Amino acid sequence: MGWVPVGQLLRVACIGVALQAAACSSDGDGASTSGGSGDSGDSGDTGDTGDTSASAGSGGGDDFGGIAVGAGGAGSISSGSGVTGNEDSCDGVDNDGNGIIDDVDAGGDGVCDCLRIATLGEPGRWGDGDVFEAWLNKRSINGAVDLNDAELTAEELSKHQVIVVQDVSVIGRAYSSAEVEALSDWIAKGGGLMTLIGYGDPDERENVNTLLEPLGVGYDEQQILPRQGGSTIPITEWGGAHPVLDGIQAVGVDTGYPVAGEGTTLATGDGYDVLKALESGDGRVLVWGDEWITYNSEWVEHPDYQVERFWLNAIKWLTPANECQVAIPPNIN
Numbered sequence: 001m002g003w004v005p006v007g008q009l010l011r012v013a014c015i016g017v018a019l020q021a022a023a024c025s026s027d028g029d030g031a032s033t034s035g036g037s038g039d040s041g042d043s044g045d046t047g048d049t050g051d052t053s054a055s056a057g058s059g060g061g062d063d064f065g066g067i068a069v070g071a072g073g074a075g076s077i078s079s080g081s082g083v084t085g086n087e088d089s090c091d092g093v094d095n096d097g098n099g100i101i102d103d104v105d106a107g108g109d110g111v112c113d114c115l116r117i118a119t120l121g122e123p124g125r126w127g128d129g130d131v132f133e134a135w136l137n138k139r140s141i142n143g144a145v146d147l148n149d150a151e152l153t154a155e156e157l158s159k160h161q162v163i164v165v166q167d168v169s170v171i172g173r174a175y176s177s178a179e180v181e182a183l184s185d186w187i188a189k190g191g192g193l194m195t196l197i198g199y200g201d202p203d204e205r206e207n208v209n210t211l212l213e214p215l216g217v218g219y220d221e222q223q224i225l226p227r228q229g230g231s232t233i234p235i236t237e238w239g240g241a242h243p244v245l246d247g248i249q250a251v252g253v254d255t256g257y258p259v260a261g262e263g264t265t266l267a268t269g270d271g272y273d274v275l276k277a278l279e280s281g282d283g284r285v286l287v288w289g290d291e292w293i294t295y296n297s298e299w300v301e302h303p304d305y306q307v308e309r310f311w312l313n314a315i316k317w318l319t320p321a322n323e324c325q326v327a328i329p330p331n332i333n
Protein backbone atom coordinates (compact mmCIF):
# COMPACT_ATOMS: atom_id res chain seq x y z
CA MET A 1 0.00 0.00 0.00
CA GLY A 2 1.35 3.26 -0.95
CA TRP A 3 0.18 6.70 -0.26
CA VAL A 4 -1.76 7.15 2.91
CA PRO A 5 -5.06 8.81 2.19
CA VAL A 6 -5.48 12.14 3.82
CA GLY A 7 -8.49 10.83 5.63
CA GLN A 8 -6.33 8.31 7.33
CA LEU A 9 -3.85 10.91 8.39
CA LEU A 10 -6.61 13.05 9.78
CA ARG A 11 -7.92 10.13 11.66
CA VAL A 12 -4.56 9.46 13.16
CA ALA A 13 -4.11 13.07 14.09
CA CYS A 14 -7.36 13.05 15.97
CA ILE A 15 -6.98 9.90 17.82
CA GLY A 16 -5.72 11.14 21.08
CA VAL A 17 -8.93 12.79 21.93
CA ALA A 18 -10.91 9.72 21.34
CA LEU A 19 -11.80 9.43 24.92
CA GLN A 20 -13.63 12.62 24.86
CA ALA A 21 -16.88 12.74 23.13
CA ALA A 22 -15.86 15.88 21.42
CA ALA A 23 -13.22 13.96 19.62
CA CYS A 24 -11.00 16.21 17.68
CA SER A 25 -12.44 19.34 18.99
CA SER A 26 -10.31 19.56 22.03
CA ASP A 27 -7.33 21.17 20.52
CA GLY A 28 -6.84 23.07 23.64
CA ASP A 29 -5.59 20.05 25.39
CA GLY A 30 -3.14 19.12 22.81
CA ALA A 31 -1.86 22.50 22.10
CA SER A 32 0.31 22.77 25.08
CA THR A 33 2.11 19.60 24.40
CA SER A 34 4.66 18.40 22.08
CA GLY A 35 7.18 20.58 20.64
CA GLY A 36 6.13 19.49 17.27
CA SER A 37 3.38 21.85 17.16
CA GLY A 38 4.03 24.32 14.65
CA ASP A 39 0.88 23.61 13.04
CA SER A 40 -2.11 24.38 14.88
CA GLY A 41 -3.11 20.83 15.18
CA ASP A 42 -6.51 21.58 14.06
CA SER A 43 -7.09 18.45 12.38
CA GLY A 44 -9.84 18.99 14.68
CA ASP A 45 -12.49 19.65 12.30
CA THR A 46 -12.60 16.36 10.76
CA GLY A 47 -15.15 15.17 13.07
CA ASP A 48 -14.99 12.33 15.30
CA THR A 49 -13.74 9.44 13.55
CA GLY A 50 -12.20 7.18 15.80
CA ASP A 51 -14.71 6.91 18.44
CA THR A 52 -15.28 3.32 18.10
CA SER A 53 -13.75 2.78 21.44
CA ALA A 54 -16.60 3.93 23.37
CA SER A 55 -15.64 2.21 26.48
CA ALA A 56 -12.41 3.85 26.75
CA GLY A 57 -12.38 6.49 28.92
CA SER A 58 -15.52 7.01 30.35
CA GLY A 59 -14.45 9.07 32.83
CA GLY A 60 -11.28 10.64 32.66
CA GLY A 61 -11.39 14.10 31.44
CA ASP A 62 -7.92 13.63 30.30
CA ASP A 63 -7.67 11.02 27.70
CA PHE A 64 -4.98 8.63 28.68
CA GLY A 65 -3.12 11.10 30.72
CA GLY A 66 -3.41 14.16 28.60
CA ILE A 67 -1.71 13.04 25.51
CA ALA A 68 -0.69 15.53 22.95
CA VAL A 69 -2.99 15.17 20.13
CA GLY A 70 -3.50 17.83 17.77
CA ALA A 71 0.16 18.41 17.60
CA GLY A 72 1.22 18.56 14.03
CA GLY A 73 -2.22 18.18 12.43
CA ALA A 74 -2.90 16.35 9.35
CA GLY A 75 -0.88 17.25 6.41
CA SER A 76 1.60 19.02 8.56
CA ILE A 77 4.23 16.38 8.66
CA SER A 78 7.48 18.22 8.76
CA SER A 79 10.93 16.88 8.95
CA GLY A 80 13.00 17.51 11.93
CA SER A 81 10.21 18.62 14.16
CA GLY A 82 11.36 16.21 16.77
CA VAL A 83 7.90 14.83 17.30
CA THR A 84 6.44 13.76 14.03
CA GLY A 85 8.01 11.22 11.77
CA ASN A 86 9.74 12.41 8.69
CA GLU A 87 7.78 10.89 5.86
CA ASP A 88 4.19 10.40 4.97
CA SER A 89 3.93 7.09 3.21
CA CYS A 90 3.70 3.58 4.67
CA ASP A 91 5.18 1.92 1.63
CA GLY A 92 8.16 0.04 3.00
CA VAL A 93 10.43 2.68 1.49
CA ASP A 94 12.64 5.22 3.21
CA ASN A 95 11.09 8.08 1.26
CA ASP A 96 13.11 10.87 2.82
CA GLY A 97 16.39 8.99 2.90
CA ASN A 98 17.02 9.46 6.62
CA GLY A 99 17.84 5.79 7.13
CA ILE A 100 14.50 4.86 8.68
CA ILE A 101 11.77 3.18 6.69
CA ASP A 102 8.25 4.52 7.16
CA ASP A 103 8.92 6.86 10.06
CA VAL A 104 5.45 8.33 9.87
CA ASP A 105 3.63 9.88 12.80
CA ALA A 106 1.13 12.42 11.58
CA GLY A 107 -0.42 12.84 14.99
CA GLY A 108 2.89 13.31 16.75
CA ASP A 109 1.72 10.81 19.36
CA GLY A 110 4.86 8.69 19.51
CA VAL A 111 3.33 5.60 17.86
CA CYS A 112 4.50 5.09 14.30
CA ASP A 113 1.46 5.26 12.05
CA CYS A 114 2.85 2.45 9.90
CA LEU A 115 3.52 0.15 12.85
CA ARG A 116 2.64 -3.48 12.26
CA ILE A 117 1.80 -4.79 15.70
CA ALA A 118 -0.24 -7.82 16.67
CA THR A 119 -1.52 -9.46 19.83
CA LEU A 120 -1.72 -13.13 20.75
CA GLY A 121 -4.38 -14.51 23.05
CA GLU A 122 -7.11 -12.49 24.64
CA PRO A 123 -7.07 -9.25 26.57
CA GLY A 124 -7.53 -9.26 30.31
CA ARG A 125 -10.77 -8.61 32.07
CA TRP A 126 -9.87 -7.22 35.48
CA GLY A 127 -9.41 -3.58 34.68
CA ASP A 128 -11.28 -1.08 32.53
CA GLY A 129 -10.59 -0.82 28.87
CA ASP A 130 -8.06 -2.36 26.55
CA VAL A 131 -4.94 -0.52 25.56
CA PHE A 132 -4.89 -2.05 22.13
CA GLU A 133 -8.40 -1.10 21.18
CA ALA A 134 -8.73 2.23 22.83
CA TRP A 135 -5.24 3.61 22.58
CA LEU A 136 -3.06 1.87 20.05
CA ASN A 137 -5.72 1.51 17.40
CA LYS A 138 -6.07 5.25 17.35
CA ARG A 139 -2.42 6.05 17.05
CA SER A 140 -1.50 4.00 14.04
CA ILE A 141 -3.15 3.25 10.75
CA ASN A 142 -3.24 -0.50 11.00
CA GLY A 143 -4.06 -0.67 14.66
CA ALA A 144 -3.26 -3.86 16.46
CA VAL A 145 -3.95 -7.09 14.60
CA ASP A 146 -5.72 -9.59 16.83
CA LEU A 147 -4.08 -12.94 16.15
CA ASN A 148 -5.70 -14.55 19.19
CA ASP A 149 -5.24 -18.31 18.71
CA ALA A 150 -3.82 -18.18 15.19
CA GLU A 151 -1.21 -20.72 14.26
CA LEU A 152 2.24 -19.17 14.46
CA THR A 153 3.90 -19.70 11.12
CA ALA A 154 6.80 -17.93 9.49
CA GLU A 155 4.42 -16.45 6.95
CA GLU A 156 2.02 -15.09 9.53
CA LEU A 157 4.73 -13.75 11.80
CA SER A 158 6.54 -12.02 8.97
CA LYS A 159 3.61 -9.63 8.64
CA HIS A 160 4.31 -8.10 12.03
CA GLN A 161 7.12 -6.06 13.55
CA VAL A 162 5.99 -6.28 17.16
CA ILE A 163 3.87 -8.91 18.88
CA VAL A 164 2.39 -8.62 22.37
CA VAL A 165 1.42 -11.84 24.11
CA GLN A 166 -1.72 -11.42 26.19
CA ASP A 167 -3.60 -14.30 27.84
CA VAL A 168 -2.65 -17.36 25.85
CA SER A 169 -4.01 -19.79 28.40
CA VAL A 170 -7.35 -19.48 26.64
CA ILE A 171 -6.39 -20.43 23.12
CA GLY A 172 -7.51 -24.00 23.60
CA ARG A 173 -4.28 -25.77 22.80
CA ALA A 174 -0.60 -25.82 23.59
CA TYR A 175 1.79 -24.17 21.18
CA SER A 176 3.57 -26.74 19.07
CA SER A 177 7.32 -26.99 18.77
CA ALA A 178 6.99 -25.79 15.18
CA GLU A 179 5.21 -22.65 16.36
CA VAL A 180 7.78 -22.00 19.07
CA GLU A 181 10.53 -22.38 16.53
CA ALA A 182 8.78 -20.07 14.07
CA LEU A 183 8.49 -17.43 16.78
CA SER A 184 12.14 -17.76 17.78
CA ASP A 185 13.19 -17.44 14.16
CA TRP A 186 11.01 -14.37 13.74
CA ILE A 187 12.63 -12.76 16.78
CA ALA A 188 16.12 -13.60 15.54
CA LYS A 189 15.30 -11.85 12.27
CA GLY A 190 14.35 -8.66 14.05
CA GLY A 191 10.92 -9.21 15.54
CA GLY A 192 10.02 -7.58 18.84
CA LEU A 193 8.12 -9.66 21.39
CA MET A 194 6.54 -8.51 24.63
CA THR A 195 4.87 -10.93 26.99
CA LEU A 196 2.38 -10.25 29.79
CA ILE A 197 0.97 -12.37 32.58
CA GLY A 198 -1.46 -12.21 35.50
CA TYR A 199 -4.72 -12.89 33.72
CA GLY A 200 -5.94 -15.25 36.38
CA ASP A 201 -6.08 -18.68 34.83
CA PRO A 202 -4.25 -21.16 37.07
CA ASP A 203 -2.42 -22.53 34.05
CA GLU A 204 -1.72 -19.24 32.41
CA ARG A 205 2.05 -19.55 32.61
CA GLU A 206 2.25 -22.72 30.57
CA ASN A 207 1.67 -21.50 27.05
CA VAL A 208 3.56 -18.25 27.42
CA ASN A 209 6.48 -20.03 29.04
CA THR A 210 6.49 -22.45 26.14
CA LEU A 211 6.91 -19.53 23.78
CA LEU A 212 9.71 -18.06 25.89
CA GLU A 213 11.56 -21.28 26.56
CA PRO A 214 14.11 -21.01 23.73
CA LEU A 215 15.11 -17.63 25.12
CA GLY A 216 15.86 -19.04 28.56
CA VAL A 217 13.41 -16.76 30.32
CA GLY A 218 9.94 -17.28 31.75
CA TYR A 219 7.52 -16.72 34.58
CA ASP A 220 8.04 -18.32 37.97
CA GLU A 221 5.33 -20.06 39.89
CA GLN A 222 5.06 -17.87 42.95
CA GLN A 223 2.46 -15.20 42.39
CA ILE A 224 3.54 -11.76 43.58
CA LEU A 225 2.18 -8.46 44.70
CA PRO A 226 -1.43 -9.13 45.52
CA ARG A 227 -3.80 -6.26 45.24
CA GLN A 228 -4.42 -4.19 48.32
CA GLY A 229 -7.18 -1.71 48.67
CA GLY A 230 -8.48 -1.66 45.15
CA SER A 231 -5.44 -0.41 43.36
CA THR A 232 -2.38 -1.77 41.73
CA ILE A 233 0.86 -1.60 43.63
CA PRO A 234 3.48 0.74 42.23
CA ILE A 235 6.72 -0.67 40.94
CA THR A 236 9.35 1.93 41.71
CA GLU A 237 12.63 0.06 41.55
CA TRP A 238 13.94 0.37 38.02
CA GLY A 239 17.14 -1.09 36.74
CA GLY A 240 19.21 1.78 35.53
CA ALA A 241 19.62 3.33 32.14
CA HIS A 242 17.64 1.65 29.41
CA PRO A 243 15.49 3.18 26.68
CA VAL A 244 12.43 1.38 27.97
CA LEU A 245 12.81 3.17 31.30
CA ASP A 246 13.09 6.72 30.01
CA GLY A 247 10.89 8.94 32.12
CA ILE A 248 9.48 6.04 34.14
CA GLN A 249 9.14 6.38 37.90
CA ALA A 250 6.18 4.13 38.70
CA VAL A 251 3.94 1.61 36.98
CA GLY A 252 1.38 -0.54 38.76
CA VAL A 253 1.33 -4.30 39.15
CA ASP A 254 -1.30 -6.55 40.66
CA THR A 255 -0.90 -10.26 41.27
CA GLY A 256 1.59 -10.89 38.56
CA TYR A 257 4.37 -13.43 38.37
CA PRO A 258 8.12 -12.99 38.77
CA VAL A 259 10.25 -13.05 35.67
CA ALA A 260 13.18 -15.42 35.91
CA GLY A 261 16.05 -16.49 33.72
CA GLU A 262 18.02 -14.75 31.03
CA GLY A 263 17.99 -11.07 30.28
CA THR A 264 18.67 -7.78 31.98
CA THR A 265 16.44 -7.07 34.93
CA LEU A 266 14.86 -3.66 34.47
CA ALA A 267 12.33 -3.61 37.29
CA THR A 268 11.89 -5.17 40.70
CA GLY A 269 9.03 -5.25 43.18
CA ASP A 270 8.81 -6.97 46.57
CA GLY A 271 12.16 -8.54 45.83
CA TYR A 272 10.96 -10.15 42.61
CA ASP A 273 12.02 -9.28 39.11
CA VAL A 274 9.06 -7.98 37.14
CA LEU A 275 10.68 -6.90 33.90
CA LYS A 276 13.47 -8.38 31.84
CA ALA A 277 14.85 -7.28 28.50
CA LEU A 278 16.65 -9.59 26.11
CA GLU A 279 18.17 -9.40 22.70
CA SER A 280 18.18 -12.46 20.49
CA GLY A 281 19.74 -12.24 17.06
CA ASP A 282 18.38 -9.04 15.56
CA GLY A 283 15.28 -9.12 17.73
CA ARG A 284 14.31 -7.91 21.13
CA VAL A 285 12.12 -9.25 23.89
CA LEU A 286 10.47 -7.72 26.94
CA VAL A 287 9.00 -9.96 29.62
CA TRP A 288 6.72 -8.08 32.00
CA GLY A 289 5.31 -9.73 35.11
CA ASP A 290 1.77 -8.47 34.95
CA GLU A 291 -1.07 -7.43 32.67
CA TRP A 292 -2.49 -4.30 34.32
CA ILE A 293 -0.61 -2.03 31.96
CA THR A 294 -3.07 -3.12 29.29
CA TYR A 295 -6.02 -1.46 31.01
CA ASN A 296 -6.82 2.12 30.21
CA SER A 297 -7.83 2.62 33.81
CA GLU A 298 -4.21 2.47 34.85
CA TRP A 299 -3.41 5.82 33.36
CA VAL A 300 -6.77 7.44 33.65
CA GLU A 301 -6.88 6.77 37.36
CA HIS A 302 -3.16 6.87 38.08
CA PRO A 303 -1.49 10.15 37.21
CA ASP A 304 1.33 8.88 39.40
CA TYR A 305 2.09 6.13 36.87
CA GLN A 306 3.77 6.59 33.52
CA VAL A 307 1.95 3.77 31.77
CA GLU A 308 1.56 5.49 28.44
CA ARG A 309 5.20 6.45 28.30
CA PHE A 310 6.14 2.92 29.30
CA TRP A 311 4.19 1.55 26.33
CA LEU A 312 5.69 4.10 23.96
CA ASN A 313 9.18 3.26 25.16
CA ALA A 314 8.53 -0.47 24.94
CA ILE A 315 7.01 -0.40 21.47
CA LYS A 316 9.76 1.83 20.16
CA TRP A 317 12.50 -0.36 21.59
CA LEU A 318 10.88 -3.51 20.20
CA THR A 319 10.47 -2.02 16.73
CA PRO A 320 13.42 -2.62 14.40
CA ALA A 321 15.94 0.20 14.63
CA ASN A 322 15.67 1.15 10.97
CA GLU A 323 11.91 0.90 10.64
CA CYS A 324 9.05 2.96 11.90
CA GLN A 325 11.07 4.83 14.52
CA VAL A 326 9.37 8.06 15.53
CA ALA A 327 10.03 10.44 18.38
CA ILE A 328 8.18 10.15 21.65
CA PRO A 329 6.64 13.49 22.61
CA PRO A 330 8.54 14.82 25.61
CA ASN A 331 5.69 15.42 27.97
CA ILE A 332 3.63 12.29 27.75
CA ASN A 333 3.16 10.85 31.19
Ligand SMILES: [Ca+2]
Pocket residue numbers: 086087093094095096097098099100101102103
Ligand atom coordinates in the same frame (compact mmCIF):
# COMPACT_ATOMS: atom_id res chain seq x y z
CA1 LIG B 1 12.58 7.84 6.43
Ligand SMILES: [Ca+2]
Pocket residue numbers: 087088089090091092093094095101102103
Ligand atom coordinates in the same frame (compact mmCIF):
# COMPACT_ATOMS: atom_id res chain seq x y z
CA1 LIG C 1 7.86 5.26 3.52
Ligand SMILES: [Ca+2]
Pocket residue numbers: 012104105106107108109110111112113139140
Ligand atom coordinates in the same frame (compact mmCIF):
# COMPACT_ATOMS: atom_id res chain seq x y z
CA1 LIG D 1 0.85 7.91 15.46
